[in-house]
Amino acid sequence: MSTRVLIVEDHKDSLEVLSLQLKSMGYEVIAAFTAEEGIEKAETHIVTLPVAVYMQCPALRRMTIRFYADGRIEEFPNGKLHSFPLEPRDTIILRSGGGGGYGDPRQRPPELVREDVLEGYVSLGRAAEEYGVVLDPETLAVDREATRALREEG
Numbered sequence: 032m033s034t035r036v037l038i039v040e041d042h043k044d045s046l047e048v049l050s051l052q053l054k055s056m057g058y059e060v061i062a063a064f065t066a067e068e069g070i071e072k073a074e075t076h077i078v079t080l081p082v083a084v085y086m087q088c089p090a091l092r093r094m095t096i097r098f099y100a101d102g103r104i105e106e107f108p109n110g111k112l113h114s115f116p117l118e119p120r121d122t123i124i125l126r127s128g129g130g131g132g133y134g135d136p137r138q139r140p141p142e143l144v145r146e147d148v149l150e151g152y153v154s155l156g157r158a159a160e161e162y163g164v165v166l167d168p169e170t171l172a173v174d175r176e177a178t179r180a181l182r183e184e185g
Contacts, residue, residue, distance in 0.1 A: 033059040035079045037122070039069030073098060078122045098122045137163040137182050141173045 036058045040046035043064065050060045061076050063069035073096075095107040100120035144164040147153040148171060158164045163185065165177035 033057060033079075035059040035061060035077065037061045037063065037069065037073055037076065037078050039063045039066060070096075073122060077120070079120065136161050137185075139164075141175070141178050145171060145173055 034057070036053055038046060038049055038053070038060060040049065040062075046062055046064060050062050053060050061072050061078070063072050097105045097107070097115075098121065099105070100118055139162055141162075141164045144153065144158050144162045145166055148155060148158050148166060153162070155166055155168060158166055159181060163178060163182040165174040165181055166172065167174055
């Protein structure tokens with residue numbers, strides 16, 4: 032049996048290109064176009080390689096889901112910042128809302144930038160530099176006045 036990989040990608044061209052690349056390398060590819068379809072396929076197919084998931088579905092809550100070969104399931108709240116050993120036949124689903132983003136980052140609601148900081152995706156410094164959001168370094172509360180002033184200046 033060939034090595035089976037699950038790919039979830041909501042951009043058809045990217046899904047096709049990645050599938051073709053993996054197939055040319057000898058992998059059997061199970062492809063899904065939506066997050067829901069990907070989760071269903073992860074639960075119903077035996078995947079012999081950790082799951083390759085390239086999702087950009089903004090409505091999804093970011094998380095990593097580990098399906099153990101013995102049937103256990105474990106969820107981790109942050110979708111990208113984990114490191115753990117995998118056993119044969121374990122699979123991983125990485126759910127991540129987003130991609131490169133669009134629009135002016137300084138228009139992103141401060142509360143969402145704060146969530147990104149709390150989850151480890153954005154540092155305090157980058158929150159201020161890129162998004163114009165100032166957070167209290169101790170409480171991580173949004174400093175609304177400082178955020179307004181920083182966004183106005185720049």
